[in-house]
Amino acid sequence: MSxxxxxxxxxxxxAAVLAAIPSNxxxxxxxYFLIAIGVPLLGWVTYENGPWIGLVALIVGASFLRWPVIYLWRWMRRVVGS
Incomplete structure (x- = not known):
């Protein structure tokens, strides 16, 4: 394993530990912190292990950060739809 x-x-x-800690x-x-760390990591994983493993890492990351992904999707639909 690389x-x-x-x-x-x-x-x-x-991400799991940070999700378990209460927040205001x-x-x-x-x-935002996890996204800032995760995007370069995703590029690194894709570069070293290929696009399929990178896609798996992207899906895992999106499952942990599902609300930012949902809000991004809604914003993109609103911008493209108007």
């Missing part, structure tokens, strides 16, 4: 996959596994553990802002600051 070091980039270990890094993604650590990102998943960090509904975890949005933590989500």
């Amino acid at each position: 070091f980039s996959l270990w890094a993604i596994c650590l990102w998943i553990i960090l 802002d509904n975890h949005w600051r933590r989500a």
Whole structure:
């Protein structure tokens, strides 16, 4: 297993721990932090392990950050639809 996959596994553990801690802002600051760390990690995983493993990592990350993804999807539909 490559070091980039270990890094993604650590990102998943960090995301689970941060989700378990109570927050006043509904975890949005933590989500921004995880996105800022996760995007370069996703590129690294895709570069080292290929596009299929990168796609799996993207799906796993989106499952942890589902609300930012839902809001992004709604915003994109609103912008494209108007």
